[in-house]
Amino acid sequence: MLDTGNFVLATSSSGILWQSFDEPTDTILPGQVLNQRSRLVSSFSSTNASSGRFELFLDGELALHTIKYPIDVTNSAYWLTVTGGSGNQVRFNQLGIYLHAANGTLLTLISSSNETNSTASQFYQRAILEYDGVFRHYVYPKRSSSGRPMAWSTLHSIPDNICLLLPQNLQREWVACGLNSLCSMGTDRRPRCDCPIKYIFNDPKDKLGSCRRNFPEQDCKVESRGAEPFTMHEMLSTNWFGGDFEYYADVTEDWCKQSCLNDCYCVAAVYHPGKECWKKRYPLLNGRTDPQEASKTFLKITKDNSTVGPTTTTTNTTPWSQAGEKRKNQSSVIISVSVLLGSLVFILMLLALLYVFKFRGRYPKKFSAYQAVPGVNIRSFSYNELEEATNGFEEELGTGAFSTVYKAILNDENGKVVAVKKLHKTVTEGEQGFLAEVNSISRTNHKNLVQLLGFCNEGQHRLLVYEHMEAGSLADLLFKESRLSWSPRVQVAIDTAKGLCYLHEECSNQIIHCDIKPQNVLLDENLTAKIADFGMAKLLRKDQTRTTTKIRGTRGYVAPEWFRNMPITVKVDVYSFGILLLELICCRKSYKQDVENENEMILAEWACDCYRRKELHLLVGDDEEAIEDIERFEKLLMVAIWCIQENPALRPSMKEVILTLEGSVEVSTPPDPFSFIRFV
Incomplete structure (x- = not known):
């Protein structure tokens, strides 16, 4: 020495x-x-x-x-x-x-x-x-x-001051503190990471790591309650950099706050005194609080008396936990509640009278389904028939944003087992979704699409009758201990790609599914994959190649263009398929919070990193079949990375995806899928 x-x-x-x-x-x-x-x-x-x-x-x-x-x-x-x-x-x-x-x-x-x-x-x-x-x-x-x-x-x-520094790629990288964490400089000139109110550290021992919500997230599927159980918590001198999905100029602070509160995809809004508003999605990135920071953050959290789910009241002595908490005396609360309840009762009475005198009898108890949906030549069921077939809607197979699916046995000579989908929405809203599904599905015919057998359009009842898929959803078979083996998973990917290709390129009217995810890929007794749930489908005429509409889909599978002012095309389905393909080959969910290494939380980012590091073994894990077929695993991984490109123009068509999955075409090296965001 x-x-x-x-x-x-x-x-x-x-x-x-x-x-x-x-x-x-x-x-x-x-x-x-x-x-x-x-x-x-x-x-x-x-x-x-x-x-x-x-x-x-x-x-x-x-x-x-x-x-x-x-x-x-x-x-x-x-x-x-x-x-x-x-x-x-x-x-x-x-x-x-x-x-x-x-x-x-x-x-x-x-x-x-x-x-x-x-x-x-x-x-x-x-x-x-x-x-x-x-x-x-x-x-x-x-x-x-x-x-x-x-x-x-x-x-x-x-x-x-590391808290003031930002990575080159704001949408997927962070520096001093982890996800959902706020960086501030302590008196010792060392960075300190804190979880905001009602957030806790993933690992209590890792004080520079990521935080997670300690309350249930706002569910985009729960239409009836909306933002009721949530409130916006004000955090002064606080900003988050990256993770924006909407930007507004020349708006008020109240408008910015309310816009995020009413948006189920928004978890926080950053407001700048220059009348600028940035809405943020989960997880939050590059958070910092600093006395020189002019912006403030409105963080969406559950109310203390919320019934959304179990919540933990967090005592937080940091400046952002104290800001905006105004106490009101008890008498004011009582008066306010009394006025609200009285107004609510009065409004309900008016609505009841309006219904009795104006709307009663507007809908007959029963009318022909062919009158509601002209040209549809599939079987029409009465509500009583389906109620009897489901034994009073007894056995639930699954539930979605606007519907619940039940197992049923038809009263015919074969006693055919079917799946009955019951829409939850009101008459007006439900009819719109109902007609979209009947019109689109009744005209489709492909072995990788779930077949529509009939429907019920009686009074306020909207039901769809599908073929029953014995093996259930891909989610049931993919994310459990007894998971699908490697070869069937590859075939499921090919089947799903073929179903999407049919919707995009072979239908008389092009269909964008808008919600491709494991729950909407069903398997029959032979493990043939079929795409289900056209409730969110968007039809395009032959002369129309793109459209714009409100955000649709499921968190984690939604393409970036939904969050930006960009046209919506079939490439949103290609993106969702790319995420699904990653889940198929890696046998894990697109977002997994309970991981030892926070770099593995978001599957798309982790998979891209492993690909560039040539560390595919981390993705394969103990899957011996995939290890033996590692060349094909890498090929499928490359296809998935092409599909999740931030730039829609770089994503392949589903026909091209099929050719690469089946080995007819070689896959070229994909670029960094997240580089496009720097220029958008």
Whole structure:
């Protein structure tokens, strides 16, 4: 061990066989040199010395970036030198830390030891990339007469305030703190990560990690209750960067807050005094609170007396947990509630009278289904027939946003088993969805689409009768311990692609499904996959290739263009299929919160990272069949990455997807699917 701290393995003639200075971990010492492609990796925490989240890397530029996305150092950097890529060597001596070119030219000073106001040789020095992502230069006096305390003290920090720094890709990367977490600088000039009110850490031991909701999310399927159980919590001097799906200019603060409250996809709204509003989706990224921050955040949380589900009241002493909480005295509450209840009773009485005198008898108890849906030549059932077939709607097979599906046995000579879908919506809303489904499905005929056998259009009752799928939904078979084996999963992917291709390219009217997900892919007794649920389908005429409409689909499978002012085309289904394909080959859900490594939460991002790192084994896991067929696994992964491109124009058609899945066409290397968002 040399006085420099370098541990050397030498020969008898002093030849160096190995030295610790060539294998740095998170620390460098005076006399040590970092050459091209050298790196420092932070520890995981102050008490856990295993590899952490941050890396200092020299590759033409000296850069700090998160290890989560080491695909491109420059793109992933949250701090870097700007030398035109000519940096070749980092040298640490008693005068400081310097970046040099290959010819020895000094390019930039990283940290100077002259700031000690004393002779640099009077101090011990070290520089360390710490677990919080900050590269700190420390000094320790050799003698008490130096004027500095006899302890390690920070001479220089890079960056000075990591909370203010942002990654290159705001939509999928974060720096100091994890998802849904807020970064603030403590009095010790170290970053601190806090969960906002009613959010808790995924791992209580990881205080720089991600947070999660400690209350049920707003369900887009629960139409009747809407935003009633939720409120907007005001957080002053707080902002979140990235994760926007809508932006509005020249709007009021109240409008911004109410718009998010009424939008089931919105979890927070950031309002800037310049009358600008950004609506954010889950999870929240790059949160920070800072006294100089002009924006405020309205965070959607459940009310304390909400009945949405179990909630935990969180006592939070941080500034954002106190802002906007106004107490009202008890008498005011009683008066307000009384007035509201009285008004509600009065309105209900008026509505009842209006119904009796104006609308009673508007709908006959029964009328011909062929009058409601001209040209549909499938069987029409009475409501009593289906009520009897389902035994009073006894056995539920599944439930969706606007309907519940029941098992039924028809009263015919064969006793055919069918599935009866009962729509929940009101007459007006329900009829719209009902007619859309009957008209679209009755004209389709493909082995990979669930067959519509009949319907009921009687009074206020809207029901659809489908063929019964013995094996149930793909979700039932994919996310359980007794999962589908590799070969059937591949075939399910091909079947689903063929069904979508038929809807997009072979129907008389092009159909966008809008809600492709495992729950809407059903399997028969032979494990043949068939696409179900056309309740959200969007039909296009032959001369119409795109449309715009309100957001449809299920969280996690919705294409980015739904959240932007972009045309909606069949490519939204291609995106959803890409997510489904990832779930099929990896046998896990698109978003999984209970994971040890937060980088694995969002399947699409994790899969892309594993592909670029050539670490497919992490995705395959213990699936021996997939391991034996790893070349095909990689091919399917590449197809999925093409399908989830942020730029719709880069996504393939479903016909092209089929050709690649079946091996007729080779798959080219896909680009980073998330790069397009930087230019939108």
